[in-house]
Amino acid sequence: MSHEGIRIVDEREARRADRAPLPREAVDPAKVCIHKTEGTGMEIEWKDGHTSGWTFRWLRDACPCATCHEAREAAGLSPGERRPASAPLLPMYEAPPCPNSVEPAGRYAVVFHWNDGHSSGIYSWDFLRRNCQCEECRKGKRE
Ligand SMILES: [Zn+2]
Numbered sequence: 602m603s604h605e606g607i608r609i610v611d612e613r614e615a616r617r618a619d620r621a622p623l624p625r626e627a628v629d630p631a632k633v634c635i636h637k638t639e640g641t642g643m644e645i646e647w648k649d650g651h652t653s654g655w656t657f658r659w660l661r662d663a664c665p666c667a668t669c670h671e672a673r674e675a676a677g678l679s680p681g682e683r684r685p686a687s688a689p690l691l692p693m694y695e696a697p698p699c700p701n702s703v704e705p706a707g708r709y710a711v712v713f714h715w716n717d718g719h720s721s722g723i724y725s726w727d728f729l730r731r732n733c734q735c736e737e738c739r740k741g742k743r744e
C-alpha cells in the first residue's frame with residue numbers, strides 16, 4: 602500500500618510547495634492573447650486547459666524587474682498590489698497602463714514595453730501562472 606499523495610500540509614510547507622516547479626503543461630501557453638487595442642489586458646490559454654487573465658494595470662503593478670520588486674518589498678506590497686493613493690490635492694492625469702509592444706523573451710517569458718517607458722520586467726510564464734488573476738485562482742489564494 603502506498604501512502605504517496607496523502608500528506609498533511611502545514612502552512613510553512615504549503616508555502617514551500619508554492620515554490621515547487623509547476624507541471625510543464627501549466628506553464629506552457631497554447632494561446633496568448635494581448636488585448637492591446639481594447640486596452641484590457643492579457644489572456645493565456647495553457648496547455649493544461651486553464652485560462653489565465655491579467656489586466657494591464659495588474660501587470661504593470663506586478664512588474665518583476667529588480668527596481669519594481671524592491672520598491673514593492675519596501676512598501677510591503679505583493680505583485681500587482683497598488684500602493685494606496687496618497688490623494689494629491691491636484692490629481693495628475695495618469696494614462697492607464699498599456700503596452701506599446703510586447704515581445705517574447707526566449708521561450709519562457711514576455712517583455713512589455715509600457716506606455717510610461719518602462720520595459721525592464723521579464724514576465725516568465727511561471728510567474729504569470731503563479732499569479733493567475735482568474736476568479737478561481739484568486740479565490741483559492743484568499744482561502
Ligand atoms: Zn519594473
Ligand SMILES: [Zn+2]
Nearest residue numbers: 653733735738
Ligand atoms: Zn487561474
